[in-house]
Amino acid sequence: xxxxxxxxxxxxxxxxxxTAAVLISFNTACKNKISQWRYLDEEEIGLLDAIxxxxxxxxxxxxxxxxxxxxxxxxxxxxxxxxHQLAYREGLAAFDKTVILMKGKKFExxxxxxQTAILENMEAxxxxxxxxxxxxxxxxxxxxxxxxLQGFYGSPLHGGNRGYISYHMLGLDYPxxxxxxxxxxxxxSKYNPKSLExxx
Amino acid sequence: MANxxxxxxxxxxxxxxxxxxxxxxxxxxxxxxxxxxxxxTFDEHGDDELTSQRTFPLKCGxxxxxxxxxxxxxxxxxxWIKVFPNQWSYGNNAACVGSGxxxxxxxxxxxxxxxxxLKTKYGAVQGSSLDDWPxxxxxxxxxxxxxEYEIGVAGDPTNDPYVPPRKKPYPxxxxxxxxxxxxxxxxxxxxxxxxxxxxxxxxxxxxxxRAACIHMRTCVxxxxxxxxxxxxxxxxxxxxxxxxxxELRINCMVSEIIVDDRGKAKGIKYFDADNKLQExxxxxxxxSASASETARLLLNSKSKLFPxxxxxxxxxxxxxxxxxxxxxxxxxxxxxxxxxxxxxxxIAINDFNHRFPDIIGGGVLCNEFIRMPFQFTSIRxxxxxxxxxxxxxxxxxxxxxxxxxxxxxxEMPVFDKMVEVDPVVRDFWGIPVARISGFRHDNDIxxxxxxxxxxxxxxxxxxxxxxxxxxxxxxxxxxxxxxGTCRMGNDPKTSVxxxxxxxxxxxxxxxxDGSLHVNNGGYNPALTILALGYWVxxxxxxxxxxxxxx
Numbered sequence: 001x002x003x004x005x006x007x008x009x010x011x012x013x014x015x016x017x018x019t020a021a022v023l024i025s026f027n028t029a030c031k032n033k034i035s036q037w038r039y040l041d042e043e044e045i046g047l048l049d050a051i052x053x054x055x056x057x058x059x060x061x062x063x064x065x066x067x068x069x070x071x072x073x074x075x076x077x078x079x080x081x082x083x084h085q086l087a088y089r090e091g092l093a094a095f096d097k098t099v100i101l102m103k104g105k106k107f108e109x110x111x112x113x114x115q116t117a118i119l120e121n122m123e124a125x126x127x128x129x130x131x132x133x134x135x136x137x138x139x140x141x142x143x144x145x146x147x148x149l150q151g152f153y154g155s156p157l158h159g160g161n162r163g164y165i166s167y168h169m170l171g172l173d174y175p176x177x178x179x180x181x182x183x184x185x186x187x188x189s190k191y192n193p194k195s196l197e198x199x200x
Numbered sequence: 201m202a203n204x205x206x207x208x209x210x211x212x213x214x215x216x217x218x219x220x221x222x223x224x225x226x227x228x229x230x231x232x233x234x235x236x237x238x239x240x241t242f243d244e245h246g247d248d249e250l251t252s253q254r255t256f257p258l259k260c261g262x263x264x265x266x267x268x269x270x271x272x273x274x275x276x277x278x279x280w281i282k283v284f285p286n287q288w289s290y291g292n293n294a295a296c297v298g299s300g301x302x303x304x305x306x307x308x309x310x311x312x313x314x315x316x317x318l319k320t321k322y323g324a325v326q327g328s329s330l331d332d333w334p335x336x337x338x339x340x341x342x343x344x345x346x347x348e349y350e351i352g353v354a355g356d357p358t359n360d361p362y363v364p365p366r367k368k369p370y371p372x373x374x375x376x377x378x379x380x381x382x383x384x385x386x387x388x389x390x391x392x393x394x395x396x397x398x399x400x401x402x403x404x405x406x407x408x409x410r411a412a413c414i415h416m417r418t419c420v421x422x423x424x425x426x427x428x429x430x431x432x433x434x435x436x437x438x439x440x441x442x443x444x445x446x447e448l449r450i451n452c453m454v455s456e457i458i459v460d461d462r463g464k465a466k467g468i469k470y471f472d473a474d475n476k477l478q479e480x481x482x483x484x485x486x487x488s489a490s491a492s493e494t495a496r497l498l499l500n501s502k503s504k505l506f507p508x509x510x511x512x513x514x515x516x517x518x519x520x521x522x523x524x525x526x527x528x529x530x531x532x533x534x535x536x537x538x539x540x541x542x543x544x545x546x547i548a549i550n551d552f553n554h555r556f557p558d559i560i561g562g563g564v565l566c567n568e569f570i571r572m573p574f575q576f577t578s579i580r581x582x583x584x585x586x587x588x589x590x591x592x593x594x595x596x597x598x599x600x601x602x603x604x605x606x607x608x609x610x611e612m613p614v615f616d617k618m619v620e621v622d623p624v625v626r627d628f629w630g631i632p633v634a635r636i637s638g639f640r641h642d643n644d645i646x647x648x649x650x651x652x653x654x655x656x657x658x659x660x661x662x663x664x665x666x667x668x669x670x671x672x673x674x675x676x677x678x679x680x681x682x683x684g685t686c687r688m689g690n691d692p693k694t695s696v697x698x699x700x701x702x703x704x705x706x707x708x709x710x711x712x713d714g715s716l717h718v719n720n721g722g723y724n725p726a727l728t729i730l731a732l733g734y735w736v737x738x739x740x741x742x743x744x745x746x747x748x749x750x
Contacts (some may be wrong), residue, residue, distance in 0.1 A: 023351050031279035055587045061596075074669065080258040106389040116588065150257050158258070166573055170599045176417055 022071050037071075038078035039085060045070050048144075050108035054119050055148040057112075061169045062162075064148050072151030072160030073144075084143065091140045094131035095122070101129070202479070205218035206230040207448075208740070209468050209482040211454050211497065213237075214299025215729040216713035216736075217488030218432025219347070222439050223737025224486075225446035229744060232480055233440065234470060236262040237296035238450045239433070242425040245626050246255040249572045253294055253303040253680075254421025256286040257574075262423075263295035268628035273677065280396045282625065282633060291523075291636050291677035293490045294367035297450060298433025300680055301726065305420035305545060305569050306401040308353040308363045309723030310344050310731075313337035314554050315610070318719055322560045328612040328641050329520055333718045334690045334699035337364060340731055343738070347730035352407045352430040355399030362394070362550040372404045375413070379539035380567050380603050387662035388549055398548045398566055401726065410434060419543030420569040431461075432730075443748035453477075456633045457485050457709065459503035459509050459690040465510070465709045471629045484708040484740070488733070491521055491682035492716045495619040496634040498686070509621075516696050518619035519684050522720045523678030525640055527648035527671050528565070529655040530579060530605025531664025536599035544570035549741035552607075552654050553722045559650055560643050562609035563722030565658070568604035579604070581668040603662065605655040608681065609648050609672070610722040612641035619685050639674040648672050681725050699737035712736040 032199030035041055040048065051075075064070075077085050099107040099118060118139065121127060127137035151160030158198060161167075167174045206229075210221045213235035240262055245251065251261040259266060264285050272280040273289040283290045294300045315320050317332040341364075347353075349371050356374035357363035374397035379386060381397075388395040402424075403412045413428040427434050432443065439445040451473035458466040458479070467481035487494045495518035499509035509517055545566050553562040571579060576599055577591070585591065617638025625633050652669040659667050689695025692704035701716055703709045705706040712733050714725055721728065 008657075056592055059592060061592075063592075091560055119587075146257070148587075149577045150250055150574055153577060155246070155248040157246075157248060158250060169596055170573055172417070172540070172573070172599075188277070189710070 007086070010198065040070075040074045040088065040092075040140045043169035044088070045074065046108050047092055047096055047106070048073060050115060051119070051144055052151070053146045054112075054115055055145055056152050062165055064152055065082065067152050067160055067165050068162045069148050069151035069160045072158055073147050076147065081147070087140065087143065091133070091135065094129070094135070094138070098127055098129055098132070203232075205481045206232050206438075207386055207483045207744075208232075208486060209234060209480055209484075209711075210488060211434065211468065212299065212489035212493070212713065213297045213437060213448065213450075214294075214488060214489070214490065214713065215301050215432060215726055216733045218298065218301070218435075218437045218440075219730055219733025220486050220488060220710075220712045220737040220740075221446050221448075221743055222432075222436035223734060225440040225443040227737075227741030227744065228571075229445065229568055229741065231440065231446040232469070232482070233437070233446055233448045234452050234454060234480070235297055235448065235450050236487060237294070237299070238513060240296045240298075240302055240423055242423040245423060247416070247422060248252055249418070249421075252418070252421035252572075253300075254569075255575045256292075258286070260285045260292055260294070264292070268623075269295075271633050272622045272625055274637050280622070286678070289605045289677050291492060291679045291682060293492070293680050293682060297437065297448070297526055298431040299490070301401070301431030302423050302433055303421055303541060304401075304429075304431070304680070304726060305724070306431075306726070307545070307566075307724040308348065308355065308399040308401045308727045309564065309721070309725075310366075311337070311723060311728055312362070312364055312554060313552075315719065315721045318561070321398060321554070325560060325612055325641070325643065327614065329615040329694075330613055331687075331694065332687060334695075335735070336687055338446045340728075340735060341365070341367065343731040343734040344727065345632055346734045347727055350408075351401055351432070351435045351730060352403060352410075353399050353401055353727070354404035356397055357399075358396070358474070359394055360548075362395040362553065362555075363396075364502075365563055370399060375400060375402075375404050375546055377546050377586035378541035378544065379565065380537050380544070383537060383662050384547050384567055384603070384605070384658065388547075391658065391661050393549050393551045393658070395547050395549050398546055399727075401430045401586075402543075403430065404457065408435065415542045417540060417542045417570050418572065420545075423654055446491045453629055453631070454489075455500065455629060457487070457497065457501040459501060459506060459510055459706060461504045461716055463503075463505040463706060465706055471531055475629065484710065486736070486740075487708045487715075488711070488713040491678065491685040492523050492619050492634050492636060494711060494715045495521075495685035496546070496621060496632075499619075499621045500632055506705065510606055510709060511696055511705045513705055514696075515691055516687070516694065519615050519617075520613040520684040520687060521636065521638070521678050521682060522611040522613055522684040523676055523681045523718070524563070524608030524720060524722075524724075525611050525644040525648050525672040525676065526606050527563075527652045527669075528568070528604060529652050529659055529669045530581075530602055530604050530665055531656075531659030531662065532666040533601045533603065533663060534665055536600040537603055540583055542570055544568065547660075552651060556650075559647055560612070561647055561722060563607040563609045563647070563651060565605055565607040571602075573599070581666075588604065603659060603664070605658055606670070607651050607655070608645055608722060608724060609651060610720060613684055613687075613719055614638055614641050628631060636677055640672070640676055642674075645672065645674065673701050681714070681720065683720045683725060684715040686711045686715035687718045688716045689718065700739040701732070704737075710736055710740065 415705035
C-alpha cells in the first residue's frame with residue numbers, strides 16, 4: 001500500500017529504484033544461463049544431441065543432430081510434452097552421472113561406438129544406481145527414441161526434420177506436386193453398368 | 201433465454217447423426233444438431249503426420265482435445281489409469297463436424313447378407329453374445345444405395361464374385377490401381393483369387409458439386425484439400441442446414457438426456473461453447489455420438505424409472521463393444537513398388553470371407569493406405585533394432601519397397617467387453633467419464649492367423665523377398681470402428697433398441713450410429729453407419745406425421 005505521507009518524489013524514487021533492481025537481477029539471471037532453448041539448457045542439449053545422433057546417425061544423409069531433433073524435443077517439452085519435462089530433466093542428469101561413473105567421461109565426449117554400446121545397455125535396462133532403482137532405463141531410452149523419430153520424420157513445423165531432410169532421404173517429393181501424371185482414362189474404360197450382373 | 205423447443209435433437213454430427221439430421225430436416229422436422237467439436241479444414245492441419253488422426257503423438261488433429269476429454273482404461277493390475285485421446289488405450293474417434301468421415305480412408309463397404317444373420321449361419325459361438333440382426337440385408341439394401349448416391353461412392357464390382365447383391369451400379373467409376381495394386385492384381389489372379397478395386401466414398405470424377413480426387417499421399421488421417429473425399433460435413437449436413445429447419449450447434453458437450461418421471465425424454469442438458477449449462481427441449485432425441493460416447497451418455501442419463509441410465513434396465517447398454525481385429529502381413533520387395541499415388545489402398549479380395557466351414561466370419565483383405573515416414577518407423581519384423589544404423593538403413597531401403605496387406609477381422613461380440621461410466625472420475629465439464637475394458641474372443645485371433653497366412657501367400661506370389669505377419673492379440677480398445685454398445689434386436693431382454701434404432705424402453709429416444717451393430721462385419725463400417733442413418737431417419741420421418749411420437 002502506498003502511504004499517503006509519501007511525497008511524490010519519494011514515490012518516484014521508490015519505483016525507479018525497484019525497476020533498476022529488477023533489471024539487475026534479470027541481467028544476472030541471463031548471465032548465468034543464456035539459453036536459446038525453451039526448457040532444456042545448453043548442457044542438456046549437448047547430451048541430447050549426442051543421443052539423437054545415435055538414434056539417427058549421420059551416413060550419406062545427415063543425422064538427428066543436424067536435423068534439429070533436439071530442438072523438436074525442446075519445443076515439445078514447452079508445448080505438447082510438458083508432462084515429460086521432469087522425465088527429461090531428471091533422466092538426462094541421471095544418465096550423465098551414470099556414464100561418468102562408468103567411463104570417467106561425459107557421454108558426448110566418448111567415441112561413437114562406445115556411446116552405442118552404452119545406449120544398448122540402457123535399452124536392455126542394464127543401468128544401475130539410485131535413480132534407476134525407481135525409474136526404468138529402458139522406458140527412458142524408448143521415450144527419447146520415439147521422440148527422436150518423431151522429430152526426424154515429422155513435419156518441420158514442429159522444430160525438427162530440418163529442410164524436410166528425412167523426406168529427401170526417403171525419396172519423397174515435398175511438397176508433393178499435385179496434378180502430375182495423376183490422371184488417366186483407365187478408370188473410365190472400366191466403367192460398365194453391365195458389371196452388376198456379376199453381383200446378382 | 202430458454203432455447204426454442206424443437207422436434208428433434210440429434211447428438212453428434214458424424215456419419216450417423218449427419219445423415220439423420222438431413223433426413224429429419226428435409227422431412228419437415230425442426231432439428232438441433234449438436235456437436236462437441238467444430239468445423240475443420242485441410243488448411244488448418246495441412247499434411248502434418250504428428251497431429252493427424254492416423255498417427256497422433258502430439259494430438260488428435262480432428263479431436264477431441266486432451267485438455268478436456270479423458271477416460272479410464274485398465275492398468276493391467278486390476279486398477280484403472282487415466283488416458284487421453286491421443287493414446288491408443290483411449291479408443292478415439294474424431295470429434296468434429298463430420299467426425300470420422302472428415303479424416304477417414306473412406307472405404308465404402310456393404311456388409312455381406314450373411315453378416316446380418318451370423319448366428320443362423322454359424323450357430324451359437326461359445327463365449328460370444330453373437331445374435332442375428334432384426335434387420336436383413338435386403339431391407340437395408342436401398343439405404344446402402346441411398347448412401348452411395350447421396351454421399352458418393354466410386355467403385356466397380358465386376359470382378360468380385362462375392363459382392364453383396366445390388367440393384368444399381370455405383371454412381372462413379374472405380375479408381376484405377378496404383379503400382380502396388382497392379383502388382384497385387386496380377387499375383388492374385390495367378391493364385392485364382394478375384395481382385396477388384398476398393399469402393400471408396402471419394403470422387404473419382406467430379407460429383408455432387410465437388411472435385412475429383414487428386415491422390416494425396418496424406419489422405420487417411422487427414423482432411424481432403426479439395427473436398428473429393430465425401431463425408432457428412434460436405435454432403436448431407438450442408439443440405440440439412442440449407443432447409444432452414446436444422447440448426448448446427450458446435451462446441452457443445454451434451455451431459456444428459458432429460459427423462460421425466462413417466463419415462464419420456466424431454467430434451468437434453470448440454471454445456472455450450474462458453475461451458476455454460478443449457479437445456480434444449482425436444483419431442484425426440486437421436487443419439488449418434490459413437491459406440492463409446494453414445495453408451496456413456498445413456499448411462500449418465502439417470503431418472504426415476506431408469507436408475508441405471510436411459511434404456512438400460514436390462515443392463516445391455518455399453519456391453520458388446522467391438523472393433524476390428526486387423527491382421528495381415530508385410531512384404532519387402534527387390535524393386536520399388538511405391539509410386540506416391542495416394543491414398544494407397546486400392547485393391548481388395550473377398551475370397552476369404554465366410555467361405556470356410558471351420559472359420560467363423562473372416563474379413564476382406566486389402567492393400568494398406570500409404571504408411572507415412574514416422575508411421576513406417578514402427579513397421580519392422582519382430583526382433584529388429586529400432587534405432588541407429590539398422591533403423592536408418594531399413595527406412596532408406598524399404599520405404600518404397602514394401603507392401604502391406606491387411607484386413608478387418610470381424611470380431612465376435614463379447615458381452616463383457618464393454619463401456620461403463622467411471623464411478624469417480626469426471627471430465628472437464630464434470631461429466632462422469634467412460635471406461636472401456638474386456639478382451640477379444642479367441643476366434644478373432646484364430647481368424648487373424650488364417651487371414652494373415654492368406655496375405656502372406658498373396659505377397660509371396662507378388663514377388664516379396666521377405667515377409668512377416670502382424671496378427672492381433674486379445675487386448676484392444678475399440679477406436680475408429682467401434683460398434684455394438686446399443687445393439688438392435690427383437691428381444692427387449694437381450695438388446696437395447698428395436699430394428700429402427702428406437703429404445704425398447706423409451707420410445708422417443710433413437711440411436712443412429714455404430715452402437716446399433718449386432719456384429720461389425722468383416723469390413724470398414726462407415727457405409728453401414730451411413731445406411732443406418734438413412735434407415736433410422738427415414739423411419740422417424742415416415743412415422744412423424746400423425747403421430748405416435750409427437
